[in-house]
Amino acid sequence: MNRKHLAALGVLAAAAAVATPAFAQGAVAPQWRWLAFSVFGAIIAATMFVTYLAAKRVKSAADFYTAGGGVSGLQNGWAIAGDYLSAASFLGIAGLISIWGYDGFMYSVGWLVAYITVLLVIAEPCRNIGKYTLADILAYRNNPRATRIVGAISVITVSTFYLTAQMVGGGVLVKTLIGIDYEISVVAVGVLMLGYVLFGGMVATTWVQIIKAVLLVTASIVLVIMVWSQYGVFGDFLSNVVADPKVQARVAQILGDASKGMTPEQLGQRFLEPGLLFKAPIDQISLGMALVFGTAGLPHILMRFFTVPTAKAARVSVIWAMAIIGGFYVLTLFLGMGSAMKVGADQIRAVDPGGNMAAPLLAQALGGGADSLLGNFMLAFVAAVAFATIVAVVAGLVLAAASAMAHDLYVGVIRGEHVTPQEQVKAARIATVLVGALAIGIGIAAKGQNVAHLVALAFAVAASANFPCVLLTLYWKRCNTGGIVLGMIVGTFTAIALVLVSPNMTYPKPLKAAAQKVLDGASVRKARIDTDLAGAADDQAKAAVAKAQAALDKDVAGAKATLDRFGKDDTSLVGLEKPLFELRNPGLISIPLGFLAVIIGSLLYRDKRAEDMWDELYARQNTGILAAKAAAH
Amino acid sequence: MATAVPVRIDWQAIVADPRFQALHAAKTRFLWGLMAFSILFYFLLPLGAAYAPGLFARKVFGPVNVGILFALSEFLVAWGVAFVYARRANAEFDRMSAELIRDAEKIGGRK
Numbered sequence: 001m002n003r004k005h006l007a008a009l010g011v012l013a014a015a016a017a018v019a020t021p022a023f024a025q026g027a028v029a030p031q032w033r034w035l036a037f038s039v040f041g042a043i044i045a046a047t048m049f050v051t052y053l054a055a056k057r058v059k060s061a062a063d064f065y066t067a068g069g070g071v072s073g074l075q076n077g078w079a080i081a082g083d084y085l086s087a088a089s090f091l092g093i094a095g096l097i098s099i100w101g102y103d104g105f106m107y108s109v110g111w112l113v114a115y116i117t118v119l120l121v122i123a124e125p126c127r128n129i130g131k132y133t134l135a136d137i138l139a140y141r142n143n144p145r146a147t148r149i150v151g152a153i154s155v156i157t158v159s160t161f162y163l164t165a166q167m168v169g170g171g172v173l174v175k176t177l178i179g180i181d182y183e184i185s186v187v188a189v190g191v192l193m194l195g196y197v198l199f200g201g202m203v204a205t206t207w208v209q210i211i212k213a214v215l216l217v218t219a220s221i222v223l224v225i226m227v228w229s230q231y232g233v234f235g236d237f238l239s240n241v242v243a244d245p246k247v248q249a250r251v252a253q254i255l256g257d258a259s260k261g262m263t264p265e266q267l268g269q270r271f272l273e274p275g276l277l278f279k280a281p282i283d284q285i286s287l288g289m290a291l292v293f294g295t296a297g298l299p300h301i302l303m304r305f306f307t308v309p310t311a312k313a314a315r316v317s318v319i320w321a322m323a324i325i326g327g328f329y330v331l332t333l334f335l336g337m338g339s340a341m342k343v344g345a346d347q348i349r350a351v352d353p354g355g356n357m358a359a360p361l362l363a364q365a366l367g368g369g370a371d372s373l374l375g376n377f378m379l380a381f382v383a384a385v386a387f388a389t390i391v392a393v394v395a396g397l398v399l400a401a402a403s404a405m406a407h408d409l410y411v412g413v414i415r416g417e418h419v420t421p422q423e424q425v426k427a428a429r430i431a432t433v434l435v436g437a438l439a440i441g442i443g444i445a446a447k448g449q450n451v452a453h454l455v456a457l458a459f460a461v462a463a464s465a466n467f468p469c470v471l472l473t474l475y476w477k478r479c480n481t482g483g484i485v486l487g488m489i490v491g492t493f494t495a496i497a498l499v500l501v502s503p504n505m506t507y508p509k510p511l512k513a514a515a516q517k518v519l520d521g522a523s524v525r526k527a528r529i530d531t532d533l534a535g536a537a538d539d540q541a542k543a544a545v546a547k548a549q550a551a552l553d554k555d556v557a558g559a560k561a562t563l564d565r566f567g568k569d570d571t572s573l574v575g576l577e578k579p580l581f582e583l584r585n586p587g588l589i590s591i592p593l594g595f596l597a598v599i600i601g602s603l604l605y606r607d608k609r610a611e612d613m614w615d616e617l618y619a620r621q622n623t624g625i626l627a628a629k630a631a632a633h
Numbered sequence: 634m635a636t637a638v639p640v641r642i643d644w645q646a647i648v649a650d651p652r653f654q655a656l657h658a659a660k661t662r663f664l665w666g667l668m669a670f671s672i673l674f675y676f677l678l679p680l681g682a683a684y685a686p687g688l689f690a691r692k693v694f695g696p697v698n699v700g701i702l703f704a705l706s707e708f709l710v711a712w713g714v715a716f717v718y719a720r721r722a723n724a725e726f727d728r729m730s731a732e733l734i735r736d737a738e739k740i741g742g743r744k
Contacts, residue, residue, distance in 0.1 A: 113675040238696040273690040274682035281683025616644040623730035
């Protein structure tokens with residue numbers, strides 16, 4: 001039965017990917033599109049085959065949620081890397097580096113350092129006492145109903161934010177790369193992911209993540225070796241960056257008037273110095289806090305530690321993950337700066353203003369350019385890896401959200417743990433379909449929305465709500481149900497509320513004012529262009545005037561579009577004319593508040609069970625008594 | 634596997650056991666110390682970039698400046714912390730908890 005459904009899903013996904021009625025222009029030119037589809041097809045076929053093998057092994061709820069605890073440390077390390085290196089970090093960070101230089105690289109550091117928290121204080125204790133979900137840890141010594149409800153709500157909230165960012169980002173990415181319609185790529189990602197999770201559960205999800213991580217790392221290594229062979233390895237490479245005219249022009253463009261009087265070498269060197277992108281240091285610190293504490297509270301990352309048999313395997317998996325993730329981020333320095341030289345910031349930004357196309361365009365250029373077979377094969381390969389990346393990350397997120405829904409809310413709260421094993425698996429699959437349908441629905445509904453800040457928000461909620469609750473229930477004797485409930489509520493709500501009033505939201509008033517200014521100034525610019533045109537002596541001068549005219553037309557069209565878009569609307573989503581709170585990431589405020597709420601809630605509430613169970617929890621989380629036993633049998 | 638593990642363990646006695654206390658003391662000092670060091674070291678990067686841009690821009694050799702070396706050192710330190718922790722945990726903590734796991738049912742005199 002499974003096999004038939006799986007085949008049907010495969011056909012459906014392939015059909016969605018191939019039978020695209022309207023092709024927009026993507027980075028892959030139409031005559032090379034077959035190449036992209038061949039690589040896509042090969043990756044989909046490989047992952048479908050793995051899912052088919054996995055489907056036979058998924059019999060119980062434990063198989064479905066945690067692959068029966070049978071994943072090795074090495075495998076889990078690759079799977080964590082596959083779960084964590086989303087398209088945003090793969091394409092986004094290389095893009096930031098290609099456009100902003102040093103600041104982009106600095107940004108990547110926090111994503112690795114985050115795993116120190118996971119390694120030192122979270123992974124092993126969670127493996128020792130947990131079962132399937134984050135709420136299992138919270139429910140251990142507290143009121144199971146109350147903590148499962150707040151835990152599950154928080155898990156679903158965090159996963160949905162992250163999921164929305166992935167679905168929308170994925171849809172846009174596939175459209176930009178190969179020109180498939182946005183809706184079709186969202187549906188293709190959703191259907192493929194559902195196929196993996198529904199039939200193969202955690203076994204298939206793990207293997208999809210491993211395959212994706214291996215592909216991603218391989219692609220990056222190949223690209224970096226090609227970059228090195230052309231520009232040198234480290235010192236030579238950076239000397240080439242400094243001497244590159246495209247890099248120098250980009251820095252001059254960023255600095256504007258401040259670049260006057262700087263020599264070309266100084267401009268190039270400036271690319272390797274901080275401060276081109278980040279202006280507010282406190283924002284960086286707030287984001288750093290959200291990363292370093294939030295990763296340890298991300299449900300889909302925590303869940304990965306329940307898939308290994310022992311605490312030692314959990315430790316091994318984090319260390320592998322740190323090696324892979326860190327190694328990858330070091331490579332992004334060369335990918336980013338390589339594309340700044342080989343492709344150039346102007347061209348990268350022309351395809352995608354956020355810079356997400358830096359690595360794909362670099363691949364195309366290194367292979368021989370837009371007209372060569374190798375160049376297009378490499379572009380197609382990177383595009384396919386990006387697609388696999390989205391599917392793998394989405395699968396992990398859907399599994400985490402579905403387990404909270406089925407295991408915590410349905411089995412734990414509604415049925416009070418009285419369910420047969422068959423019912424558990426059935427509930428897990430139904431929840432997977434629900435979450436998957438939700439993901440596709442949100443992905444389509446959020447078309448065109450700016451969702452980039454949703455990943456940061458997911459980290460902020462995880463750091464402000466999940467992390468304080470998990471950490472304190474594991475390490476602080478007095479922590480109890482009152483603290484968990486208050487901490488989850490305060491952490492989640494302050495993080496979301498602060499983002500809603502932050503500069504991340506769209507504030508029409510200043511945008512409209514800027515657009516109006518462009519329109520008001522248009523006549524003056526037009527007059528100057530007319531004078532210049534009258535005085536233009538040669539073709540070169542005429543070309544310059546034509547360029548100025550084109551820029552003016554573009555600015556005017558953009559300004560008109562802005563005014564049309566907002567109409568009479570003067571306020572943001574929550575009715576504000578300007579941000580109430582200046583930080584882009586709420587972590588600096590909401591993380592301490594989350595901790596404070598857990599502490600206050602615990603002190604105000606009397607919970608004898610939480611204190612009685614402390615010795616048991618503390619002994620188990622430190623030693624792994626019973627956990628090792630359960631795994632050995 | 635889920636609910637009933639047919640053993641009775643005296644958790645209070647385990648926590649009071651000197652071997653557990655020794656494991657706990659060693660782990661607490663080591664883990665939180667490493668954690669505090671790692672976090673401080675990490676935040677030096679954005680702080681330095683913001684408040685000591687001159688230092689970060691200072692060239693060390695060729696075009697390579699302090700900022701780039703410091704950012705790369707963050708990777709080495711993160712890997713170093715992981716290595717130090719893994720070595721200590723493999724050599725010491727695992728052995729200590731293995732003893733406690735082995736004797737878990739005997740500690741406290743209950744069977």
